[in-house]
Amino acid sequence: MITLEKVHIIPLGFERSVAVKPVRVLGGTSVHIITIGGKHAEKYELSEEQRYFIEAVVNDLEKMGVEVDIHYADLFDFKQAIKAIAEIVVEEKKSGKEVYLNLSSHGRLVSIASALVGWYHGIRMYYVLANRYAKNEEERKLYGRSVCDKPVIIEVPQVELVRPSEEDRFTILLIHSKKKDGKEYVKLGDIAEKFCDEFPHIYSCERDEKGAITRRGLQKLLTKLNRRVMDKLESKGYIKREKIGKNVFLKLTEAGEFLAILEASF
Numbered sequence: 569m570i571t572l573e574k575v576h577i578i579p580l581g582f583e584r585s586v587a588v589k590p591v592r593v594l595g596g597t598s599v600h601i602i603t604i605g606g607k608h609a610e611k612y613e614l615s616e617e618q619r620y621f622i623e624a625v626v627n628d629l630e631k632m633g634v635e636v637d638i639h640y641a642d643l644f645d646f647k648q649a650i651k652a653i654a655e656i657v658v659e660e661k662k663s664g665k666e667v668y669l670n671l672s673s674h675g676r677l678v679s680i681a682s683a684l685v686g687w688y689h690g691i692r693m694y695y696v697l698a699n700r701y702a703k704n705e706e707e708r709k710l711y712g713r714s715v716c717d718k719p720v721i722i723e724v725p726q727v728e729l730v731r732p733s734e735e736d737r738f739t740i741l742l743i744h745s746k747k748k749d750g751k752e753y754v755k756l757g758d759i760a761e762k763f764c765d766e767f768p769h770i771y772s773c774e775r776d777e778k779g780a781i782t783r784r785g786l787q788k789l790l791t792k793l794n795r796r797v798m799d800k801l802e803s804k805g806y807i808k809r810e811k812i813g814k815n816v817f818l819k820l821t822e823a824g825e826f827l828a829i830l831e832a833s834f
């Protein structure tokens with residue numbers, strides 16, 4: 569039986585014991601801490617207190633022999649929180665590790681973001697029930713906001729979310745990559761050939777002797793893409809299409825952008 573290496577992802581607020589104790593109980597060789605810091609630190613007045621808890625948690629984990637990586641993100645921005653968590657989840661899943669995600673080490677907004685990422689990517693999630701809240705500054709520094717002497721760890725049940733098809737996800741990520749380059753709208757004809765490369769068993773590009781796609785081949789490809797992919801994505805509210813002359817332009821909606829961030833594959 570193959571034992572997978574366990575890695576924990578901990579979005580960290582002003583907590584200590586609820587972040588460290590589960591790693592000791594569940595086991596794990598490495599931890600990713602996601603927290604507010606770096607270029608985001610100046611936005612919030614409590615950054616000094618956050619630095620204290622980062623150092624305390626890292627020190628506690630390293631004493632346990634756990635390898636720790638720190639990632640900075642604006643966790644008060646819902647999309648940024650999802651993006652930061654999802655990117656690490658995807659990376660660690662690709663490396664074949666068993667991924668655990670702590671839902672109790674930050675505030676409610678990050679708990680929701682974490683749960684969405686966890687359900688979407690099918691990883692293990694847990695919530696730690698603390699004994700009580702810290703009574704004074706001494707306890708707050710020793711335990712964090714939540715006092716956790718004997719952790720009660722609730723493993724969150726897996727809810728299977730229906731993910732879009734591979735073609736749909738590929739389309740959304742293609743459009744999103746263009747948006748990152750500053751393009752709000754993407755011409756369907758400009759990305760159509762990429763489907764022949766990515767899905768050669770589904771799409772074929774009829775080419776001339778110079779290797780360029782023929783006008784007839786492009787028209788057949790666009791018709792198939794509209795029928796198989798674009799109609800569906802638009803009906804589900806992930807994209808908007810706008811026809812200007814003979815050209816069709818694509819734009820991600822808010823829902824489409826949210827899905828691209830969840831995918832974290834760009």
